[in-house]
Amino acid sequence: MEKICVFCEIFDKLLLKETVYSRVIINYCPLGKFALLVTPKRHVSLITDLKKEELIDLVLLYQETIMTINEKFEIPPIFGWFNQGQEAGQTIDHFHFHIALYEKNGNLKLPERIGEKTPISEDLLINIKKIFAQ
Numbered sequence: 001m002e003k004i005c006v007f008c009e010i011f012d013k014l015l016l017k018e019t020v021y022s023r024v025i026i027n028y029c030p031l032g033k034f035a036l037l038v039t040p041k042r043h044v045s046l047i048t049d050l051k052k053e054e055l056i057d058l059v060l061l062y063q064e065t066i067m068t069i070n071e072k073f074e075i076p077p078i079f080g081w082f083n084q085g086q087e088a089g090q091t092i093d094h095f096h097f098h099i100a101l102y103e104k105n106g107n108l109k110l111p112e113r114i115g116e117k118t119p120i121s122e123d124l125l126i127n128i129k130k131i132f133a134q
């Protein structure tokens with residue numbers, strides 16, 4: 001049986017914005033307060049698998065997403081990164097940039113991938129969708 005890719009199959013509920021080649025989705029089980037993922041529509045594993053036009057579209061959407069966050073959330077600390085391959089900690093085999101936000105007074109160290117990851121609340125999900133729909 002082929003493994004389901006959550007970014008290809010289950011993105012509807014979490015979709016914030018899309019362009020020709022890319023999507024911004026909410027990380028359903030974030031490590032921080034909330035986290036977003038910017039991902040190509042085409043299923044590829046690595047950044048090196050992307051075509052030039054896909055990569056340009058993706059990076060522009062990444063920048064735009066950070067600008068939206070800056071505008072709406074009073075410039076919170078933002079962490080952005082990607083994991084290139086399983087050995088680098090990539091858990092979903094569909095390339096994605098991470099955007100994680102932390103409380104201004106919180107611990108700015110990235111949390112380790114241990115312990116409980118809790119799904120974001122429905123209220124927060126609705127609020128974030130509203131912000132990106134403006």
Ligand SMILES: [Zn+2]
Pocket residue numbers: 005006007008009042043044093094
């Ligand atoms: Zn996929």
